[in-house]
Amino acid sequence: MVTVEERLDALTRQGELYERLDDKAVRCYACGHRCLIREGRRGICKVRFNEGGELRVPWGYVSGLQVDPIEKKPFYHMFSGGDALSFGMLGCDFHCSYCQNWLSSQTLRDPASDASGRYIRQITPEELVEYGLRGGAEVVASTYNEPLITSEWAVSVFKIAQEKGMKCVFISNGNATPEALDYLRPYLAGYKIDLKTMQDKQYRRLGGVLQHVLDSIQRAHELGLWVEVVTLVVPGFNDSNEELMDAARFIRSVNEDIPWHVTAFHPDYKMTAPPRTSAKTLLRAAEIGQEAGLRYVYAGNLPGSLAEYEHTYCHQCKTLLIERYGYVILSYRITAEGTCPKCDAKIPGVWTNRPDQVRIGGPGFPRPVR
């Protein structure tokens, strides 16, 4: 029987984000781990490996493919009401104990997730983009698993998507390198980054390094990408006032216009002890974000419970601009020029120039591609 590892290893090609070293070793710089990989060995993510002094990287398949409302990614300031063709592969450079996508992210790391092998579907970039066009998606998102570790595949898809007029985005843990961001920059319009905690000690428990993530937020913003930041608020892990304020102040120091999403945790994978995040806790987190000076703070995963923080208001005159319930747009008032219709303030983000075509009352849930 063919193992998941054998199947995945066959679906690879030579990488671009690496350098060759002496003795057939390589240094991968697709993510902040910068693995030194000797011949015959694998990187921390397990899906990139050294074969004969060449770095092999995932290419030519997806394990998840569907059309998501773009608010689900979440992007609230980018083509609101539109759809994102969302694709994912397998593997991750982190091992978060509360991962909600652990079945696809922990492949080759946790034997319990090897069942994800049955979702592997060979596909070409052209076919993938075609699905998006047929589904009416304006955006293509590399998501579900960590896209940095499969950057070369994403770029193959994005090149074609861009030719067809689509915008491309990453939904990432932010453990990037400057080289990876520079490599992706010509194709990326948006970058969603998780800021999971402000304690380096906690980040290391998840397999990351706080400073890498902070640097990525800064650099992605400087490169001109549209950045939105998400913090999953986990009771007892990262929900103290001090830590939430640290996170908000950091984002504010990069730019006050970066939207910050504070979202609700539910027990998953190996983290089953903490309770679900309450609406009260999310409200506290959102208020801290505003107090820190962020102009756009959103609370997610509890539709209808924190209405005020689901909607977008003009930062200048407080006019209600986008009304949401979960991933559904209830009303939309941003002009074709991306301004507030009442006070003309420029609303930060990437908006459609056809506001009359924004889908009101859309499905609000993912759909399979056809």
Ligand code: SF4
């Ligand atoms: S993507 Fe990251 S974890 Fe994977 S081999 Fe490269 S540097 Fe290592």
